[in-house]
Amino acid sequence: MASTVITGRRPGYGQLLRTPGAWTFLLPGFLARQPFAMLTIGIVLLVQATTGSYGSAGAVAAFTGVAMALFAPQSGKLADRFGQRAVLLPGVLVHAASVSVLTALALAHAPLWALFLAAVPTGASVPQVGPMVRARWAAKLEGSPLMTTAAAFESVTDEFTFVVGPVLATALCTGVHPAAGLIAEATLTLAGGLFFAAQSRTQPSVRPAAADGRPHTSALAIPGVRVLAVAFLGIGSVFGGMQVALTAFAEEIGNPGANGLLYGIFAAGNMLAGVACGAIAWKCGPRRRLVLGYAGLTLAASALWAVHSVALLAGLGLLVGLCIAPALIGGYTLVESLVPATARTEAFTWLTGAVALGQAAAVTVAGQLADGNGASAAFAVPLVGTALALVTLLALRSRLVPKAVTTPSGLIAARGMGHRVPVAVD
Numbered sequence: 463m464a465s466t467v468i469t470g471r472r473p474g475y476g477q478l479l480r481t482p483g484a485w486t487f488l489l490p491g492f493l494a495r496q497p498f499a500m501l502t503i504g505i506v507l508l509v510q511a512t513t514g515s516y517g518s519a520g521a522v523a524a525f526t527g528v529a530m531a532l533f534a535p536q537s538g539k540l541a542d543r544f545g546q547r548a549v550l551l552p553g554v555l556v557h558a559a560s561v562s563v564l565t566a567l568a569l570a571h572a573p574l575w576a577l578f579l580a581a582v583p584t585g586a587s588v589p590q591v592g593p594m595v596r597a598r599w600a601a602k603l604e605g606s607p608l609m610t611t612a613a614a615f616e617s618v619t620d621e622f623t624f625v626v627g628p629v630l631a632t633a634l635c636t637g638v639h640p641a642a643g644l645i646a647e648a649t650l651t652l653a654g655g656l657f658f659a660a661q662s663r664t665q666p667s668v669r670p671a672a673a674d675g676r677p678h679t680s681a682l683a684i685p686g687v688r689v690l691a692v693a694f695l696g697i698g699s700v701f702g703g704m705q706v707a708l709t710a711f712a713e714e715i716g717n718p719g720a721n722g723l724l725y726g727i728f729a730a731g732n733m734l735a736g737v738a739c740g741a742i743a744w745k746c747g748p749r750r751r752l753v754l755g756y757a758g759l760t761l762a763a764s765a766l767w768a769v770h771s772v773a774l775l776a777g778l779g780l781l782v783g784l785c786i787a788p789a790l791i792g793g794y795t796l797v798e799s800l801v802p803a804t805a806r807t808e809a810f811t812w813l814t815g816a817v818a819l820g821q822a823a824a825v826t827v828a829g830q831l832a833d834g835n836g837a838s839a840a841f842a843v844p845l846v847g848t849a850l851a852l853v854t855l856l857a858l859r860s861r862l863v864p865k866a867v868t869t870p871s872g873l874i875a876a877r878g879m880g881h882r883v884p885v886a887v888d
Contacts, residue, residue, distance in 0.1 A: 478611045481602055487664040491595040492619060494654030497647040498588065499627025501526065502821060503705050503725075504635065504643035505564070506829075509577065510709075511640035512568050520706055520829020522564075522577045527702070527822025529585030531815035537590050538811030539680070542804060546594045546665045554655030557587035561648035565641050585818070589655045592620055593810030594665075600798060600806050601666040610748070613794040617787050618736035628705070628729065632722030666807070681809035685861040686800040690793045691816040692854050696756065697790060698820020699847020700763065700782065704728055705821075706828035707766070707840035711775065714837055720772060727776045731783025732790075739791045748795040749862045755789030756852040763848055766841035782844070796862055820847060 478484070502523045509519035541549045564580040599612040631643035681687050704725060712721035739751075762782045769775045793813060801809040824843045831839035855862075 475611065475615060478608050478615060481608070483664050484599075484602065487595060487598050487658070487661050490654070490658040490661050491591055491598075494589065494651075494658040495591040495595075495620070496623050496627060496654060497650040498592070499623045499729075500631040500643055500647040500650075501561075501584075501588065502702070502825065503628045503709075504631045504647050505581070506705065506709060506825065507632065507635040508565065508568050508640045508644055511635070512571055513574075515833060516706060516710060516829040517833045518574055518577075518829075520825040520827075521574070522581050523702075524822035524826040525578050525581035526585035527698075527818045527825065529582045530588045531585075531819030531822065533586035534588070534590050534593075534811040534815035534818065535680075535682070535808055538593055538808035539805075541590070541594060541597075541807045542666075543668065545662075545668050546597075546807070547659045547662045550589055550591075550594075550655055550659035553587050553589050554652050554659070556583060557589060557655075558648040558652040560584040560587055561644055561651075565644045565648075569641055588818075589651060589658075590807075590811050590814060591655070591658055592616065593807050593814055594658075595619075596794065596810045597666050597807040598664050602664075609798050610791075610795050613798070614736055614739045614787075614791050617739070617791045617794065618733055620790075622729075622733050629722040629726045632719070632725075636718050636722075681801050681805040681812055684800055684809075686796065686863075687809055687812060689854065689858045689861050690796065691812050693752070693756070693789075693851045694793060694813050694816035695820035695823075696759075696848045696851025697786060698817040698822070699824040699851075700759065700786065700844040701817065702821035702824030703828045703840060703843030703847065704779070704782070706825055706832055707837050707843070708775075708779075710832035710840055711837035715772065717772075724772070724776055724779055728779035728783045731780040732786045733783075735784040735787035736791065739787055748792040749859060750792075751788050752792030752796065752862070753852070753855050753859060755785055755787070755792060756848060756855055759785035759789060760845065760848040760852050761785075763841075763845040766844060767838045769841075770838075800862070823847075 479488075505523040505526060506516075506519045509522045510516055513519065537549055537553065560580065560583040564577065564584050567576050567580050596613070596616050599616065600609070603609050603612055630646070634642035634646055682691070708724045708728075709718075709721045712718050712724070759782065762778065762785050765778060766775075766782070769778055794810070797806070797809050797813070824847060828840040828843040831843070
């Protein structure tokens, strides 16, 4: 597929959305990724309702997250080699069937080991729509300054799903039936995934080998991708820890419905920050924004455990959400300069999988802490996760600089993506 480069105007959302053909994958992609934010909270609420244990609910959700983290990069690699449609069609069918089995087992009060077994294919088959949309943007905008704007736009879109998804799942589980959230997730995944898969004209061209004729190598072989994957575990710890801790907090105050509202406010902060990140003409590079975002996130998360008021927790949750977007967007923007075109979808899925793995670990630990010590203890999970990620970034930040050459004009240009683009290395 030929790339589309728009020049001559200041990069912005309006210009981005006028990219020819963009809407043909944006709308289906938006619908197809909505269920993603419903899965973990849907599992937690259903299993907690049937077992009475946050620890068991968190463990089942963790199995789902680990399976997704392990299989998502393989799905991305297959999409790079054989096309997104070839991966999506069987994937959404398997996922809908797996969620149905997990739901039926939970309602039948099956033993915990049976729920663990069902959670594995449920997580492994989660459609990687977000990375696939990012890969389509990358193919469309190759060589364009709109790449950073696209990364911000996708972050906003992702976080909008985390505003809508948990609120919808919580409302269905608490207001209709504990299984209603997962049933809706499976239905929406099937319908949205098939709709997105049908948009085959905008999917990136299949490139089984590198442009120089060498065999295709994994995106994880690039040091910067490994650092980003470890750092994104911290983002996952925030999502997973907040889901369980907010659920436990809402139960403690006798208002389970407050969970969806509080998590929605947290996700709204992320979304608003994402909008701002895409609209600002940054003078510092994505690496510095990534580190600063994590520093702010760690600072904001440090006070969560001490808050016992709904209003204060909503305000602090909003602040935590505001700090996530700069880190996420900085990381995704760095991928564009670190990874060759033949491994883009795979690289994006490594980051998405890292978020899922961090979320799975956080859900497990936070669930155990909530069972034994209440919501305050569970709120320590986002703090520990982000602090460890920040230390990792500070220690290994030199690996996040792309291989570069100096052009005759004196610009630093990224090398390794099949084109040369001026980039800020810090």
